[in-house]
Amino acid sequence: MASVPKIDVGSDYKEKYGFFVPEDFVFKAKRGLNPEIVKEISWMKKEPEWMTKMRLRSLEIFRKKPMPTWGADLSVIDFENIFYYLQATDKQSKTWEELPPDIKATYDRLGVPEAERKFLAGVSAQYESEVVYHSLQESLTKKGVIFTDTDSALRDHPELFKEYFGTVIPPADNKFAALNTAVWSGGSFIYVPKGVKVDIPLQAYFRINAENMGQFERTLIICDEGSFVHYIEGCTAPIYTTDSLHSAVVEIIVKKDARCRYTTIQNWSTNVFNLVTKRAMAYADATMEWVDGNLGSQITMKYPSVYLMEPGAKGDVLSVAFAGKGQHQDAGGKMIHVAPNTTSTITSKSISKGGGRTSYRGHIKIYPGANNCKSFVKCDALLLDDESRSDTYPYNDVDAENVTLGHEATVSKVSDEQLFYLMSRGIPRAEAETMIVNGFIEPFTKELPLEYAVELNRLIQLEMEGSVG
């Protein structure tokens, strides 16, 4: 792993991520949710009629579906107190300099432009409801790669858009998918043409700035046959005393022989409800990899899934969750084996501290006829004290023959022996604990590009210092 970075932890989350700039906007919808607001969003975006209708239909579905009661406690969310749409600036920039100064300052402070210069092939920055900055290396544009915000894609690539939008996660899939489809705004749209390999990652950065804001980005990625892309998303928000809601939908299609890796390092402030549906369809010999780091938020419910549609398809979920005081991370993964000779792995690592709660929730489904499938689930939980909690909810449905299904679960504590050993070499207790935690998630960290590994270790250090939340 990358060496444990040292930072001045006196500047805690609030300093580094939790700051906010005074709200300035060109359009802000009224608080609450109703057909008028949905129509207004669609009208603002000058959308085709089919999308307006789809939004309204989705709103109906959202209203009819009951709140899920099987996971974290969501009864505290007040949907009428949320702002569903906020446009902070009326144009999208291609250079950081063109952005309104306060927004540019925000991204500078988060280090996004610097990261772009150093190691990214394309960057998308979403501020509140809209993508405000966008860039893609010219060489990729020439190869036919499309990387744009989802609203622009609806406008500029209507056929491609309509062919795939809502096909992986239809509005009726779950209550929050319906909500997202009703009020979605922003997100990334990626199309990688046949045989094109995007060697350098593309990144999107999602930032909520306003209070009681709802962010509902919608991401759609299509990897055509034999292609490859690595997409990274980062998310942060200021610390407010009242709640914000982040409810994204991510749909991915990975065609024959293609490979898609989707990496998330989310670090929401602890007033954010994070309820996200992420799903991919993987076709013949295709590979889908979810690398999912869940830090922050008050409640996260997120179970990236892969539908293994054709023989040879492979799905991986590698996730890390850190729950501190007052937080509940309900995360995991789903692997749906539709075709024979498909394989999947889910590796989940969770850390609970200061009374925080982590749950692993996973579903392995193997359909009749999907013979010769292999699936392996491993979940490891690390508890840092006696008040914290970790649970495992694995569900397996196997209706096929010759299936190999493995499940391993461990719960451990930071041992006195490990702490003593590190401390006996002069390493202070807090730093030794952080090292042990970073070591525990190393199987995750080593899958990240170096810069993100360093960032994640630093975030863990902040969490360990207890300065978050």
Add this chain to the structure above:
Amino acid sequence: MADFEIKDLRASVEGRQILKGVSLAIDKGEVHAVMGPNGSGKSTLSHTLMGHPGYTVDGGEVTFKGQNVLELEPDERARLGMFLALQYPVVVPGISMTNFLRTALNAKRGYDGKDKSKQISPKDFRSMLKSELEVLHMDDSFLPRYINDGFSGGEKKRAEILQMAMLKPEIAILDETDSGLDIDSIKFVADAVNRMRGPDLGILIITHYTRILEFIKPDFVHVLVDGKFVLSGGPEVADRLEKTGYAEWGKEEPAQPQEVTT
């Protein structure tokens, strides 16, 4: 007053007193050996000196550089210049030996994440590591591996000695570093320790068997039985034990291994 002084140290494990008044003075440049049969309190002595949370001090004093060591956390003791080579080095997954060594070295130099001038540069660290490995005749194959993870018995002990060489303590306690090692590994470790031996380092070797003392010649030998020193003297004490074992103190245990395990 000696550089490192233990006075009437008494300590318990899980409510049972194991050390019943141990006194010992070590000056830099000296090598002391503490020998004792099973259950005599050898591990309690080493762990209590380093501040392991499982051992309770019931009384006595330990002073080093004018400081009351018993009031310090293990990391503070280490930064003061103490080192304990463990009998059973602990596995810590996910952290490479290199990273561990660098972090420990930076901690020893007083780097707390703020004053970058105290941090060892990557270049200096590499050259220091390289030269220590050369001096110890060790290869670097285990450096990228996780701390003690999957290490053989011999590798673990070598790694302990490398840590000692990098951290340059002034008082080093070697807790049964010879146990479980074959004769070649013992020679290897002994050679390494002998190279570090010098006027700036006091060494306390804790062992059941005389064998390692054939290779690291002690200046003083102390026999620990039932939590107390029953005999102290020069290297001749080890020779005496080699012949008669611990029988004269009612412990029918030889002071030589009966069979060598690797």
